[in-house]
Amino acid sequence: MTLMTVERIKLFSTRSPWWCMIITVALTVGLTAIFSAATKPDDLSDLTPSVTQFAYNFGLVVMMVMAALTVTTEYRFGTIRxxxxxVPGRTQALLAKTAVVAGLAGVVGEITAVGSWAIAKAIRPDAPLALDTGQEFRNVFGVGLIYLLAAVFAIGLALLIRHTAGAIVVMLVYLFLAESLLPAIPRIGPHIQDWMPFIVGNNFVVAGQLETDDGPPVIEGLPFGPWGSLLYFAAVCFGLLALGLISAKRRDA
Structure with missing residues (x-):
């Protein structure tokens, strides 16, 4: 608990986490508010709980950048030494950091998801935004779990790369290009994409959503259902973290 307290103090003693949290909430909730206000009265039937989460990936990227910065800035300024x-063991200190940062990311993810849904309901009270099914609850409340695990992924990647620019560039290229461009590879591309972690993780949120919905994108034919997708995504994220911890123990700080 002492290690987690130290990591919490270190995290909130700098401005970047505060800015990242503000940007994440403002970006996701703000875009949802604009979209909801722009929805015509005749199209209110299309404004569903899943649609209110169409912007969650934008906030996800910001929180992943924040998670990576908590590691790379310590290496940059030498405070990690x-x-x-x-601390006698490096692993304990890094696990405490991961718990604090990932926990914060999960909380922010829930705030953005519930906030997006709530503001859409406030702007368009006549829209079908009631949470009546398990799929609709996952659409909203499942976002926080994806944020939490994505932060673990970002910390693992940052431990492997250590440099701020390198870690962020690799992360952004992977998120925005690598997974989405795989179908361009003849024959095997679409099959490989079905096993990519963020494609599968997104399935936890959107499984059961109609393809015609304007919410987060749906990819059909994935190997797991919603909860299997979450477990697979968690396994990949914690696997990358384990590699990062091994690297941190073997390399000089």
Whole structure:
């Protein structure tokens, strides 16, 4: 608990996490508010709980950048050395950091998801935004779990790369290009894409959603159902974190 308290103090003593949280909430909730206000009265039937989460990936990227920065800035300024000198095991210190940062990301994810749904309901009270099914609850409340696990992924990647620019560039290229361009590879591309972590993780939120819905994109034929997708995504994220922890133990700080 002492390690987690230290990591919490370190996290909130800098401005970047606060800015990242503000940008995440403002971006996702703001875009949903604009979309809801722009929806014509005749199209209110299309404004569903899943549609209110169409912008969650924008906030997800910001929180992943924040998670990566919590690691790379410590390596950049050398403060990680003080941490490793004060704590007998590097793994315990890094796990405490992961718990604090991922927990914060999960909370922010829930705030953005519920906030997006709530503001859409406030702007368009006549829209069909009631949460009546398990799929609709996952559309909204499942977003926080994806944020939490994505932060774990970002920390693992940052431990492997260590440099801020390198970690962020690799992360953004992977998120915006690598997974989405795989179908361009003849024959095997679409099959490989079905196993990509963020494609599968997104399935936890959108499984059961209609393809014609304007919410987060749906990819048919994935190997797992919603909860299997979440477990697979978690396994990949924690696997990358494990590689990062091994790297941190073997390399000089």
């Amino acid at each position: 003080s941490t490793f000198l004060a």
